[in-house]
Amino acid sequence: xxxxxxxxxxxxxxxxxxxxxxxxxxxxxxxxxxxxxxxxxxxxxxxxxxxxxxxxxxxxxxxxxxxxxxxxxxxxxxxxxxxxxxxxxxxxxxxxxxxxxxxxxxxxxxxxxxxxxxxxxxxxxxxxxxxxxxxxxxxxxxxxxxxxxxxxxxxxxxxxxxxxxxxxxxxxxxxxxxxxxxxxxxxxxxxxxxxxxxxxxxxxxxxxxxxxxxxxxxxxxxxxxxxxxxxxxxxxxxxxxxxxxxxxxxxxxxxxxxxxxxxxxxxxxxxxxxxxxxxxxxxxxxxxxxxxxxxxxxxxxxxxxxxx
Numbered sequence: 001x002x003x004x005x006x007x008x009x010x011x012x013x014x015x016x017x018x019x020x021x022x023x024x025x026x027x028x029x030x031x032x033x034x035x036x037x038x039x040x041x042x043x044x045x046x047x048x049x050x051x052x053x054x055x056x057x058x059x060x061x062x063x064x065x066x067x068x069x070x071x072x073x074x075x076x077x078x079x080x081x082x083x084x085x086x087x088x089x090x091x092x093x094x095x096x097x098x099x100x101x102x103x104x105x106x107x108x109x110x111x112x113x114x115x116x117x118x119x120x121x122x123x124x125x126x127x128x129x130x131x132x133x134x135x136x137x138x139x140x141x142x143x144x145x146x147x148x149x150x151x152x153x154x155x156x157x158x159x160x161x162x163x164x165x166x167x168x169x170x171x172x173x174x175x176x177x178x179x180x181x182x183x184x185x186x187x188x189x190x191x192x193x194x195x196x197x198x199x200x201x202x203x204x205x206x207x208x209x210x211x212x213x214x215x216x217x218x219x220x221x222x223x224x225x226x227x228x229x230x231x232x233x234x235x236x237x238x239x240x241x242x243x244x245x246x247x248x249x250x251x252x253x254x255x256x257x258x259x260x261x262x263x264x265x266x267x268x269x270x271x272x273x274x275x276x277x278x279x280x281x282x283x284x285x286x287x288x289x290x291x292x293x294x295x296x297x298x299x300x301x302x303x304x305x306x307x308x
Contacts (some may be wrong), residue, residue, distance in 0.1 A: 048182065135150045233285045
């Protein structure tokens with residue numbers, strides 16, 4: 001993708017897993033292709049996400065304040081949930097305060113998924129490869145309208161796999177996370193949506209567990225870091241390709257088992273995947289405490305975060 005080489009460059013900092021400046025905002029490619037198809041196919045609910053995508057693209061070019069990003073995400077999340085078929089089901093619940101609590105929870109889930117996907121976009125091919133699998137199953141079980149997302153992601157993955165020639169940037173990760181949760185909310189079959197949510201567990205549990213561990217360790221949870229499991233595996237010597245493959249294959253195993261096997265067989269596969277990540281955490285990843293110590297000793301971290 002030579003056209004991006006002189007446009008937006010991601011310069012390595014203390015959080016980066018790459019060492020050389022690399023073009024970013026490549027997610028604009030698969031985002032544009034997907035929206036063209038959505039328009040032609042009269043699939044309009046993904047267009048609710050355009051303000052979030054726009055501010056993410058601006059952030060890739062010129063940094064936008066956290067408040068502006070979060071405010072935009074909150075407004076759009078509230079609108080998406082309010083306009084979804086699920087909202088009518090929520091309103092039918094009583095007492096009414098239960099309905100409002102569920103509504104707030106789903107808005108929070110929307111925000112969480114968008115930002116967690118962004119947090120996980122730190123190694124070559126990890127997020128793009130994972131979402132090829134996720135949207136493949138969404139295109140099978142929800143709508144074939146998502147097939148162009150899969151096709152364009154495969155094309156992007158060729159350039160994004162290790163060694164990456166281009167990153168997707170915030171626009172790419174925001175689009176994928178937003179489209180993912182929106183597609184689940186607008187699906188009439190709640191069981192299918194729940195299954196499609198479960199298969200993303202390797203992507204979503206890593207930042208969730210990391211957040212809890214940082215909170216328990218009294219670390220500033222809203223400050224940038226590189227303490228996710230995938231980052232600590234890389235710090236321990238795992239290549240980009242090896243770490244990405246672990247997450248992608250885990251998602252594929254969960255997807256195949258939840259849609260093709262019986263419940264008890266799926267539970268066994270899920271436990272094996274969980275044990276794999278616990279094993280990697282225990283015996284291979286740089287320990288959380290050591291990675292934290294190394295991070296806070298970094299002069300660049302102190303300079304950017306004023307952490308003492």
